[in-house]
Amino acid sequence: MRIAVISIVYHSTPPRGYGGIERVVYTFVEQLIKEGHDVTLFATSGSYCSGKTIAIEAYDPTIAPSGWRRKSDIISEEALYLSLCSHLDSKRFDIIHDWSFQNLFVLRHPEKMPFIISTCIPPAPDYRRPNLVACSRAHAALCGPYTKYVHYGLDLKDWDYSLLKQNHFIHLAKIARFKGQHLAMLAARKIKADLRLAGIIENQFYFYTMIKPLLLLSSNIRYIGEIQGTNQHLKDARALIQTPQSFDPFPLVILEALASGTPVIGIDQGGVAEQIENGVTGFLCKNITDLMDAMQRIREIRPQDCRDYVCEHFSIQRMVRNYIQLYQRVLDGENW
Secondary structure, eight states: OEEEEEOOSSSOSSOSSSOHHHHHHHHHHHHHHHTTOEEEEEEETTOOOSSEEEEETTOOTTSSOSSOSSGGGOOOOHHHHHHHHHHOOTTTOSEEEEOOSSOHHHHHOTTSSOEEEEOOSOOOTTOOOTTEEESSHHHHHHHOTTOEEOOOOBOGGGOOOOSOOOSOEEEESOBOGGGOHHHHHHHHHHHTOOEEEESOBOOHHHIIIIIHHHHHHOTTEEEEEOOSOSHHHHHHSSOEEEOOSSOOSOOHHHHHHHHTTOOEEEEOOTTGGGTOOBTTTEEEESSHHHHHHHHHHGGGSOHHHHHHHHHHHOBHHHHHHHHHHHHHHHHTTOOO
16 A cells, blocks of 8 residues: 655654654654555655655744643644655555644545554644544544544563562653643652652743752652653653643553553553553552552552553554554545
């Protein structure tokens, strides 16, 4: 199958540092190519894949914002649209798989060729897209009654795992209020557990008014900054802690932790419950009291069970297989 894959214009694909969805797209494209498909990736400058890559030079990932905090953070995708107009030809591609945010080409020219749109963020109130695919069951329910979903997957041969753990916990996410690092810090402080925070600082106000004071008061908690590559940090940790304070569709780092043989303690938001089997691969929590209890019980979770679980449910092969089925439905004339 000849597939045009359109990536996000905020970071390179794969990313250098932060950029979860770009890692998903890259791993997905590589597996498509391994399975014999002819893939062309449209992405920012600095992007690459084993197939053909068309770099959109108008986008510089080194100066792009890490997320949307204000209207000025939204990057126009008109330059992406113009590049697609000059390259997309129904004679060259069987289907378009669009991961971008604004989806300008497929919305303006839906008749050109079959397409699927994948979304990775909670929808705005007026968000409507044809042939939409979310990343979790909870995410699909939020997007609309006809939305399909496909869970992300990992290329598990790229993930080392360890059954021997150090004593510290790790919270790995960009530093922002909606990621809720302060909850993990308060729980760790109360039970005197060692905790490391890793991630780029997106919200300076939150960091200096909430995180920094707790760091100064807590000798058992350290901020280690943005890290390059998560595997070693995750496989060393006693558990990953995730504390989203708003709907989180399907945080990739949870799969990365499980692949590293590391249990996950997560606030039950969005698609988190679809990633953690409570009491088997980690614990689902609702508040600080639950977090404290889970941290004290974490040795009940077997690291091997975490690795086995992600291998069974969240491989990249399974993700590709599920998307190929959706491609075929669209190619057969189905729309939703």
